[in-house]
Amino acid sequence: MDQTDLRDILERYQQGTCTAEEKRLVENWYQALGNERELQLTPEEQETVRLNLWNRIAEQTIATEEDNPEDRSWLAAPAARWAAAAVLALGLGLGAQQFWPAAKPKVAGPTTAAVQWVVYPNTGQQVVGITLPDSSRVQLSPGSQLKYPRTFGAKQRPVYLVGKAFFKVQRDTTRPFQVYTAQMLTTVLGTSFTVQAYQGQKKAVVEVKTGRVRVSPRVVANASVSKALPAAIVVLPNQQAVYSPERQQLQRELVAQPVQLKSQSFVFDDRPVPEVLTALEQAYGVHIVFDSKALANCTVTLALRNKSLYGKLDVLCKTLGATYEEVNAQILFHGPGCQGS
Template sequence: MSRTDLRELLQRYQQGSCTAEEKRIVEDWYHALGHERELHVTPEERETIRQALWNRIAEQTADLEEEPEDRAWFRAPAARWAAAAMLALGLGLGARQLWPVPARQTVGPPATAPTRWVVYPNTSQQVVSIMLPDSSLVQLAPASQLKYPRRFGAKYRPVYLVGKAFFEVRRDTTRPFQVYTAQVLTTVLGTSFSVQAYKGQKDAVVEVKTGRVRVTPRVAANAPPPKALPAPIVVLPNQQAVYSPERQLLARELVAQPVQLKPQSFVFDDRPVTEVLASLEKAYGVHIVYDAKALANCTVTLVLRKQSLYGKLEVLCKTLGASYEEENAQILFHGPGCQGS
């Protein structure tokens, strides 16, 4: 059988229009894939090739949310591997064509590919950069997968994530950018943020670097419907949303290490403590709650250039005999106050 004949047979098989005999031929290819002596590869190499081939097939056929009903047959494992075997053995794809794009290389949909969706799994050990159709940039972590349309529609820019990725979204107020995971939907107009939602992960985490995003809980496909989902929340820079499907709890928190968003000198020479706290608020975009009346007579002389936000707060607390805690993405500062002169 020539490559042209194989290609035509595969097409008919995918369309469900082949004869019973042709179907048997395709499925024989599937079963042949399981015999190492025919493929001349080790079990480890065979499994790697299988996974890579299925990813290639998924790019060309799968639209998990909008797949036509007449393609439901393709979800069957035997049919998937049959098509994969046809591509590998019948069309002569080389192994080097199946490996992931090198780490940090910017990749996008091939210009000539005929499909609506691109499925990109990062099977490497390094972060991979992916350029989306709207020029938004995604840093896809290892053991993660991103699915995105070859062309975004007129109303929305949806992508589907399993694992972890950092997004730098090109601003477009007419088409919100949407990141779907099994647990949450993250909606933005233009910002940078990360989403972490690996398969089997207990909580989903959305961390914002710039701009703002809206995080909405979702019900996983195989999960029982909850009594009531938490309301969506808006997350700002240096904040993160943490959603626990098990507890049906969506919380807003500060990130582990808030970054400085605006320049400040952090050199204070006999300055009011309230001025120090205001500078921290402005620099990190973090709201600090304190008793202004109790701290009205408190002044300090400090240089806080090198410390993190929490390091600066620790120095301030040690100087005053104060303490602080985090609650709902805010800092609650507790000071004993100072006597007036």
Template sequence: MLGRYQRGECTAEEQRRIRAWYDGLGAEQQLDLDAEERAALLATVWQRIATQTTGRLPTVASAVPAASRTNRTWPSSLAWAAAAVLVLGTGLTGVYLSRNAVSTPEGEPARSTAAAWVVHTNPTARPVAVALLDGTLVTLAPASSLKYPRRFQGPQRTVYLTGEGFFDVFHDAAHPFLVYTDQVVTTVLGTSFTVRAHAGQPSVVVRVNTGRVRVAPRSRAAGTPANAPASVVVVPNQQAVYSAARQQLRRELVAAPVLLAPQPFVFDNRPVAEVLAALEKAYGVSIAYDAAAVRNCTLNLSLGSEPLFKKLDIICEALGATYGKADGRILFHSRPCLPE
């Protein structure tokens, strides 16, 4: 992410995250880890830095300065540490681990008692970073809590969230990562996404930044409609929204889709199908339309940095068309064009 930030390629949300994490670099707190756990976390951190910058996996001895291989707080005062934090997309100096013992929630399968549970609550007014020993990085929003085992054991990596958290999950195809809230469970292999599940709010929202996640209700209550989906798969620029009151799980587009694959939007008398395909590629969205209706339609226009839906408004105005949204897709409706 640091490289993209320096090249000016980050989205507005990613720039906000980097600035927020950088502002928190000076707030050093002691990591409550034993020597073995500290070594494991440090190895994973440097593995992530290496793979995201050079594509090679270093050893801890070769990658970490000798002065850093001690049992102390993270050296945020050093320039290399600040750069590493930004590459990883989180501020390790903001990590605080609470040793509160928490039992496994009722209804969940029993897990090894060797993996003590840790609860991290953010009582501050700004996001804080939590680094898990598997390399997963979590940004915990204010008034939110994350519960996780000190060491992941077994075939799955399971955590429990109350409130809101942004997850940058370390890829491990053999050990899926599961985020439980009161209402839904989100399953991933390696991706980044946000879960918003504040107590008392009517809906749980899962929004994807990269990769794919599967979202499912934790249970199907009596009276759930027979045609209700058991789960939905969500990709970037989509979100899953679950309403417990309605027993309804739906997939939808985010309010402001971000540009995923920058490209020019200059069209000189080009077919409408080509213009729509360019939008699909740029924003990673699916646009459904009647191919026969737009067969003879062409456009001569130049689009710039307008948001996706503004671009669609311009296209619709030029064609006398309309569009709607359903199930995470765009439905484009155009009148047939006469052949020239």
């Protein structure tokens, strides 16, 4: 349930077309917050109130699950989130006042404005480019939504994602860049990576292109919590973090098609196999585990240009009668060895 759905339920309530259950929940929420008087807010102020309320509800949901994972409180129920739509969009009741910054006396010189958020939903069919306040770039995929502050703070750079986006982050060691999804928190200083975390998707994925990122799992409202959350992991280029909230399993894997990170000709003329494997390892940044002593007397003459990493390994294995497998983002190369001359 995203903010567009929340606006829809409120609009139906205002038009008198919502269900009896939705109407009851909306009115109960409004009564609970108090409606003794209305706040006279500008459209911009109402948007700030709505976003602040949305953030508070999301934080309360996560906090409740972390404190008592077995208790699926009313905040985790879709119907209750529909009820919260009334508060998020109306921005009228007395309860909204607690989320609005208290008025400060005017003083001479510059003043600090309340944090304002930009919500960008990509409802089209093409990827949309977005430039963030720190000049970081985002490629937002169709059916995705990004929320970010108009101005980043002094200590961190948080953004909120539903769906899929590619990030190219400006390096700033003093302000970590943080991508929040319902399932994961991805923290970086400066790098490029893709996050995919659509609503209803069983697994969330963070794929690193350059640099390194730290991926931490988060509690998910509809997950069956049976054990402690897995520890955070660091993900390097050509690796991806895959997190299953239901199974509470966070794994580091190689991406489907590792890209070449360093220049290499991949033409070998009667060269030792360990040299070939080392060249592949350095070019792709992928650790390859092999028995250097067993393969010391094995030499090959190969031209491996215009092939993927796995294509190169396939040719090498066919030549030697060897095999390989991927384990924890590493390649384990199994070769029979060669007799010495």
